[in-house]
Amino acid sequence: MRKRKFWGWGYEDQGLTPQEHRKLADRMAQRFGITGLTVSAPPTIDRIAMRPPRIAAPPALAAICTTDAHERASHTYGKSFRDLVRGFRGEFPTPPDVIAFPRDEAEVVRVLEWCDAKHLVAIPYGGGSSVAGGIEAPSSGDYHGVVSIDLAKLDRxxxxxxxxxxxxxxxxxxxxxxxxxxxxxxxxxxxxxxxxxxxxxxxxxxxxxxxxxxxxxxxxxxxxxxxxxxxxxxxxxxxxxxxxxxxxxxxxxxxxxxxxxxxxxxxxxxxxxRPAFRAGASVMFANFMQGAAAVRAISQSGLSPANCRLLDPGEAANAGAAHDGSAVLVLAFESADHPLDVWMKRALELCADHGGRAPDPTSAANDALATHEGAAGAWRRTFLAGPYIHDAMVAIGMLSETFETAITWDKFAEFHAQVMERTADVAKRVCGQATVTCRLTHAYPDGAAPYYTVLGPARRGSELEQWHEIKTAASDLLIELGGTITHHHSVGRDHRPWYDRQRPEGFARALRAAKHALDPNGILNPGVLIDP
Ligand SMILES: Cc1cc2nc3c(=O)[nH]c(=O)nc-3n(C[C@H](O)[C@H](O)[C@H](O)COP(=O)(O)OP(=O)(O)OC[C@H]3O[C@@H](n4cnc5c(N)ncnc54)[C@H](O)[C@@H]3O)c2cc1C
Known part of the structure; x- marks a missing residue:
């Protein structure tokens, strides 16, 4: 059976080859003017020391439960940089004791009954792609064990x-x-x-x-x-x-x-x-703020493009979408019903109003996606390869992670400038040198969702402390400057300190009451969102 990696993204046979790792290391060394980036081998399960399971499934559930080491390690962490580093190092101090794979809803009910009766932490588990500590066992509490409830068999x-x-x-x-x-x-x-x-x-x-x-x-x-x-x-x-x-x-x-x-x-x-008509274009802007002004105009025009992602010059260069210092807006319209040339034409006019140049607008009335071509295609390929490269960055000793937020347009310019400058300062201090880049992933009539990527050489053995310092500074800023701690990555355990500051206290009381009504013994994912 094909197995997923227990420490990283994808299946065990997926990811960068040794040659590709080496090439990535050389590219990073060149970019940051450093030497000595070595490629470490990923961990193997037989070398992982985990505490023995503290509980056993009752006989009635034994057939759908396992304490297999690969499964326990796979269900310990999500997929953030912090998770990948710990997994890559082979550190698994708090694995779930048992993994349950219910085959239908009745079995979900029975697993939860068992957890409730025995005071076991119950962690719902989907794909385990959380980047906010959402599926990790709490490190404290008076629970007798931890059960990860993997829903992979509810797949129809x-x-x-x-x-x-x-x-x-x-x-x-x-x-x-x-x-x-x-x-x-x-x-x-x-x-x-x-x-x-x-x-x-x-x-x-x-x-x-x-x-x-x-x-x-x-x-x-x-x-x-x-x-x-x-x-x-x-x-x-x-x-x-x-x-x-x-x-x-x-x-x-x-x-x-x-x-x-x-x-x-x-x-x-x-x-x-399913969409049958598409129109796509990559629009170049002299700088990010001009592009952002165009994104605002499009968001407020009622045109509603399916794709409207603005890459700053650093992101555009990393994606191979532009190498001349331009910001790039990846723009696409889709419809099952009608051609979109009129929509695209108007969106490009709005871009032109803000200095946008679109060398290659394309449209198609079939599945040959217009956005596969040109700068948009380059961005899309990087987007899909991203999770595998994230793993490889850990293997070559680079610090590579993202954080994301949303902010209204009235505050956007000042917010973005401050986040870029102050995060870059901290990242450079922590890593010696580092880049912070940004893209707008989602746009609204009243604001946008900026998504920041931090990249710099890590010190082997100190990656967690390094990222903690950058992440804490960045998160403090997001809250201080009026943004949200997450636009779509969720709160989990990792964002709790800032979510607690963002959320109104009256709402926290209501959420605790709802939790108490549905989960009176506080077994479900304790520590995520609120304390039970
Ligand atoms: C490379 C990468 C790219 C990503 N890109 C995006 C992106 O584009 N957009 C985005 O929004 N997020 C993104 N994420 C974050 C993550 O993929 C999302 O949060 C996703 O929705 C999590 O789904 P999952 O099935 O993996 O949930 P899990 O990671 O398994 O769980 C996440 C949380 O949901 C709970 N949960 C899971 N299933 C259930 C259920 N059936 N019932 C109740 N609770 C449940 C868990 O307990 C946990 O708290 C990305 C993550 C990675 C690693």
Whole structure:
């Protein structure tokens, strides 16, 4: 059986080759003017020392539970830089004791009953792609053990309502399987986070993930028609409705609940016809702020492009989208119904108003995606390879990580300038030298979501402390300057100190009360979002 890496992204046979690692190391050495970047070998499971499991599954659940070392290591961490470094070093001090793989909802109920009766931490697990410490066991508490509840076997589209264009889908399904099962019906969810390959529908809903759409339907939220959630006190199922004004939305309580209120076993999701028309362009700007002004104009025009991602000159160069110091806007419109040349023409006029140059606008009335070509194609290839390169950066001793946020347009210019300058100062002090680059991943009429990448040489053995110092400074800034601690990466455990400052106290009390009502013994993902 093909196994996923227990410490990094993808399957064991995927990732950069030794030659590609060496090339990456040489490129980094050249970029930062350093020598001595060596490629370390990844860990092997037989060399990992883990504490023995403290609990055993009851006989009735033994068939769906395992204490296999590879599984326990795989379920210990998510996929942030901090996670990859710890995994790569072979440090697994707090693995889950047991991994449960329920095959249906009834088994999810039984696993939760066991955890509740024995006071075991229960961690809902989708694809394990969390970058916020969302699936990691808490390091303290009076729990008798930790069970990771992996929903991978809940992987089917159960029912399709063609008339309303919606489907009932199981929570553990990964992106590719979900789209494969919708394809014969000529339908799509069209939610493509960068982690699409190894993340699940339940995980997307639980973390309010941000997908392919750069405007309008930016988060998974808009596609959720109803949810079905198993909690320690029973099942909560909302009614399927296209819209409703009947009080606070039950779905909205579970969307973004990060596994602390219950396990999303199913959801009815709003679908779309597969796009047949596309128009794409890469627009060059002399600088990032001119590009941002164009993004604001487009966001406020009502045009709603599917893609509207602005790369600053550093990101554009890294992606191979521009090498002349330009910022690049990757722009695309999609429709199942009509050609988009008129939309694209108007968007390019708005770009031109702000100094944008578009050498290669293309349009297509078939699946030959216009955005596969030119600068947009270069960006897309880098986007898809990103997770594998993230792993490789750890292997060659580079510090490479991202943080993201959102801010209203009125504060954007000052906010962005401060974040770039002050984060770069800290990163350079910590790493000796470093770059901070930015792209706008999502755009709204009232603001944008900047996404920052920090890259610099790490000191082997001190990577965690180095990143902690940069991340703390950056997160303090985001909150101090009026942004959010996360636009779509979720809160998890890692963002708690800043989420606690951002969220209104009255809301925290209400969330604690909701948790107490659904999970009175506080077994579900304790420490994520709130303290039980
Ligand atoms: C390389 C990379 C790229 C990424 N790109 C994006 C991106 O483009 N957009 C984006 O939004 N995020 C992105 N992320 C972050 C991550 O992929 C998302 O947070 C994703 O939604 C997590 O889904 P998952 O199935 O992997 O959930 P997991 O990591 O398994 O879990 C995440 C959280 O959700 C809870 N959870 C999982 N499944 C359920 C369920 N069925 N019921 C209740 N709770 C559940 C878990 O307990 C945990 O708190 C990226 C991460 C990586 C590593």
């Amino acid at each position: 589209v159960l029912e399709i309502d063609r008339q309303s264009r919606a489907a009932r889908i199981q929570g553990g399904i990964f992106g590719p399987a979900l789209e494969d099962q919708l394809k014969p019906h000529k339908l799509t969810l069209r939610h493509f986070p960068q982690s699409f390959e190894f993340s699940s529908l339940g995980g997307w809903i639980a973390t309010r993930s941000g997908g392919h759409y750069a405007t309008l339907y930016t988060h998974i939220d808009e596609f959720v028609e109803s949810t079905r959630v198993v909690t320690p006190t029973g099942i909560v199922q909302s009614r399927r409705l296209p819209g409703s004004g009947a009080g606070p939305s039950p779905d909205r309580m579970f969307i973004g609940s990060e596994g602390i209120l219950g396990i999303i076993t199913e959801a009815w999701m709003r679908l779309q016809d």
